[in-house]
Amino acid sequence: MSEPALLVTGAAGHLGRRVLEILLDVPGARTLIATTRQPAKLADLAARGVDVRAADFDDEAGLAAAFAGAGRALLISTDAVDAPGRRAAQHAAAIRALAAVGVQHVVYTSLVDAPTVGAVAADHRATEAALQESALDFTVLRNNLYAELALAAVPAAIATGALVDARGDGAVAWISRDDCARVAAAMLLEAALGRRLVHVAGPVAVTSAELAALIAELSGKAVVHRAVTVDERVAGLVAAGLPEGAARTYAAFDAAIAAGELAKTSTAVERLTGTAARPLRELIAAQLAA
Numbered sequence: 335m336s337e338p339a340l341l342v343t344g345a346a347g348h349l350g351r352r353v354l355e356i357l358l359d360v361p362g363a364r365t366l367i368a369t370t371r372q373p374a375k376l377a378d379l380a381a382r383g384v385d386v387r388a389a390d391f392d393d394e395a396g397l398a399a400a401f402a403g404a405g406r407a408l409l410i411s412t413d414a415v416d417a418p419g420r421r422a423a424q425h426a427a428a429i430r431a432l433a434a435v436g437v438q439h440v441v442y443t444s445l446v447d448a449p450t451v452g453a454v455a456a457d458h459r460a461t462e463a464a465l466q467e468s469a470l471d472f473t474v475l476r477n478n479l480y481a482e483l484a485l486a487a488v489p490a491a492i493a494t495g496a497l498v499d500a501r502g503d504g505a506v507a508w509i510s511r512d513d514c515a516r517v518a519a520a521m522l523l524e525a526a527l528g529r530r531l532v533h534v535a536g537p538v539a540v541t542s543a544e545l546a547a548l549i550a551e552l553s554g555k556a557v558v559h560r561a562v563t564v565d566e567r568v569a570g571l572v573a574a575g576l577p578e579g580a581a582r583t584y585a586a587f588d589a590a591i592a593a594g595e596l597a598k599t600s601t602a603v604e605r606l607t608g609t610a611a612r613p614l615r616e617l618i619a620a621q622l623a624a
Contacts, residue, residue, distance in 0.1 A: 337362070337364045340364060340366050340522050341367040341401060341404035341407040342410070344411075346375040348511055352511065353515045353518050366383070366384045367387060387400045391414070392427075394430065398435055400431075401435045402435050404437050405438050406439045406440075406522050407437050408518055409443070411425065411442070411445075411461070412425070419457075422456070422457045425442075425457070425460070429464050429468050437470065439470070439472065439526075440470050440471070441473045441475060442461060442462070444458045444474050444477065446476045446478045447476065450586060450595055451586050451587055462474055471528055472529055473531075474530070475532050475534050476532065477514050480508070480514070481509060481617050484614065487499075491546065491557050492555045492557060495556050497545060498567075499559075500567035502592035504590075505594075506591055507597060509611060510617060513611045513612060520607050532602050533602060535599055542561070545559070548615060553622055
């Protein structure tokens with residue numbers, strides 16, 4: 335019996351591309367299908383044998399054609415956050431299309447339970463509900479915040495001597511995108527069916543004060559944490575050039591962190607892939623070395 339074809343949606347994004355690269359490196363022949371709005375961006379993976387297909391999540395009939403032949407699918411949450419409910423509607427259309435083409439199992443990239451994050455969290459809960467209401471088997475990956483978000487703040491923290499945010503004393507179990515990709519690939523490759531929820535996070539939760547101390551230690555520069563209010567955080571991000579909507583989303587995550595909603599740790603990466611998640615110290619050190 336041949337292996338089921340594996341489908342990755344949103345494949346031109348950072349996470350989707352990394353999942354496909356991991357799958358291509360796993361011994362054994364298997365059919366890989368990648369869908370994206372921009373197939374040209376995956377020309378290199380198409381040259382390695384990936385079946386790259388155009389897909390528009392606002393075109394449900396087109397999704398069924400793009401998903402045809404898939405046995406197991408990774409549904410990566412879209413970036414359609416420009417209008418309330420649009421992303422949830424796209425995900426619901428994708429779930430219906432996946433069911434229509436007979437997919438055996440869906441792996442969905444969700445978000446750790448963080449109700450303070452408003453519309454972002456609501457989209458994910460709505461998608462999880464759509465999966466529950468479908469006839470599909472699924473694995474929901476409740477990913478914590480990418481460590482890359484913490485790394486993005488490192489240069490400014492070193493340059494100014496302050497890590498500025500509205501996270502208070504809250505902690506985050508940061509997890510690298512690469513580790514999330516390894517878990518997603520492992521879940522796609524599994525033969526298991528059924529329904530389950532997996533919490534994907536780092537094994538240690540870190541406060542901003544601890545993060546500032548870590549940056550200072552590794553860089554040799556004086557860096558402290560400076561806590562501000564949510565409104566001050568929004569104003570600072572807008573002043574730095576972010577659109578107000580994006581600034582408010584970032585600040586909402588800060589509020590969720592301050593409320594303790596992103597501190598839950600996990601050993602899922604090591605349990606599901608056989609290799610432990612990369613610690614934040616190692617990620618920061620690698621960034622500084624580069």
